[in-house]
Amino acid sequence: MSAAAEVQFLRNIQRLLDEGDFVATYKFALLQALADLSVEGAGDGQDALVIPLERIAEKFIEYYWPQVVPFRPDSDSTGILQQSTGQQASILNELLQLRLATGGKVQRARQNTLLWRRAVRKVAVTIRAMPLWKLQVVAGGPEEFLYRQADFKDESITLLPGIASHFRSFHGLVLRLVRGRWLERVRTVKSNQAIIGAEADLEAFMFGTDRKALNGFREVLREVDGLNCFYCNRHMSIVPEVDHFIAWSRYPIDLGHNFVLAHPSCNNGKRDFLADLRHLHRWSTRNRQHGVTMATGFDSTGLPHDLERSIAIAKWAYAHGEDIGAHTWLTGDQFPKLDHRWRNVFASASETLPEPPYTQ
Numbered sequence: 001m002s003a004a005a006e007v008q009f010l011r012n013i014q015r016l017l018d019e020g021d022f023v024a025t026y027k028f029a030l031l032q033a034l035a036d037l038s039v040e041g042a043g044d045g046q047d048a049l050v051i052p053l054e055r056i057a058e059k060f061i062e063y064y065w066p067q068v069v070p071f072r073p074d075s076d077s078t079g080i081l082q083q084s085t086g087q088q089a090s091i092l093n094e095l096l097q098l099r100l101a102t103g104g105k106v107q108r109a110r111q112n113t114l115l116w117r118r119a120v121r122k123v124a125v126t127i128r129a130m131p132l133w134k135l136q137v138v139a140g141g142p143e144e145f146l147y148r149q150a151d152f153k154d155e156s157i158t159l160l161p162g163i164a165s166h167f168r169s170f171h172g173l174v175l176r177l178v179r180g181r182w183l184e185r186v187r188t189v190k191s192n193q194a195i196i197g198a199e200a201d202l203e204a205f206m207f208g209t210d211r212k213a214l215n216g217f218r219e220v221l222r223e224v225d226g227l228n229c230f231y232c233n234r235h236m237s238i239v240p241e242v243d244h245f246i247a248w249s250r251y252p253i254d255l256g257h258n259f260v261l262a263h264p265s266c267n268n269g270k271r272d273f274l275a276d277l278r279h280l281h282r283w284s285t286r287n288r289q290h291g292v293t294m295a296t297g298f299d300s301t302g303l304p305h306d307l308e309r310s311i312a313i314a315k316w317a318y319a320h321g322e323d324i325g326a327h328t329w330l331t332g333d334q335f336p337k338l339d340h341r342w343r344n345v346f347a348s349a350s351e352t353l354p355e356p357p358y359t360q
């Protein structure tokens with residue numbers, strides 16, 4: 001992919017955000033969905049990528065799910081933030097119903113196949129009617145650089161060749177741009193200003209990790225991983241931390257198989273780095289051997305998980321890391337440079353993949 005094409009892509013994204021005219025926040029959700037689904041899809045994104053509208057709808061549900069409760073937990077439904085300068089965005093009302101019917105956890109809603117499918121279809125209809133054609137209308141008319149409206153068929157859009165690859169290269173950047181604008185939009189809705197107040201952390205509310213859920217993940221992980229630290233394999237006599245194996249800052253999502261238990265010191269040592277190949281190997285092996293058991297545990301407590309997506313995200317994160325010359329974290333202050341060998345971890349699905357030697 002040429003540098004000129006990459007610059008043009010970023011310019012176009014910026015134009016959509018600057019000049020596109022939108023009443024609701026759907027534009028932001030749609031852009032984020034396209035970026036995320038480019039990462040979670042197979043391949044390197046060089047080819048055209050077909051994305052079913054229902055996949056986009058499921059993403060909308062995930063993004064808006066935590067935002068459809070009152071901003072201050074002790075207030076009633078009048079404390080729910082407006083996602084539109086007009087009436088409340090209709091998708092939010094749809095999700096409010098789904099939340100009420102299924103108890104508040106997105107995984108529980110997903111398990112209720114009938115209600116989930118119904119909500120997905122309704123959200124998909126709204127996406128098709130609104131943001132899908134509006135997204136690429138900027139001052140001066142349509143600029144169809146992501147997908148062509150005319151190509152819409154079988155309820156799918158097709159990202160033009162190379163677009164998914166750009167989203168994979170600049171995922172972090174696009175996400176920060178989109179979320180920054182999304183926050184701004186919610187803040188500028190007049191009726192929201194009284195709800196939010198001056199000091200509140202709106203970003204954590206809208207896009208943060210669910211801290212309460214981490215305890216539930218910890219219990220399930222303990223069953224599989226035992227009481228030793230995932231990274232140093234030493235006993236943990238204190239309450240272990242629940243670590244995002246692919247760091248939250250790289251890809252902000254809470255999915256069960258991405259978590260490991262670690263000493264606070266090991267967690268702090270790793271920070272936002274990619275873990276060394278030895279850790280990656282162990283993570284991959286654990287999920288291969290115990291993935292189903294873990295899924296059952298997550299399901300029983302209503303925690304989100306999707307092993308296939310977790311693996312796709314990890315592959316993307318390491319490919320991206322290799323591209324930009326990232327260092328990984330092994331232990332203490334050892335940060336080996338990432339090289340192509342991470343691919344071997346995923347290349348072999350067999351149980352016989354040798355454990356890389358520990359050299360410290």
Ligand SMILES: [Zn+2]
Pocket residue numbers: 229230231232233234262263266
């Ligand atoms: Zn440790």
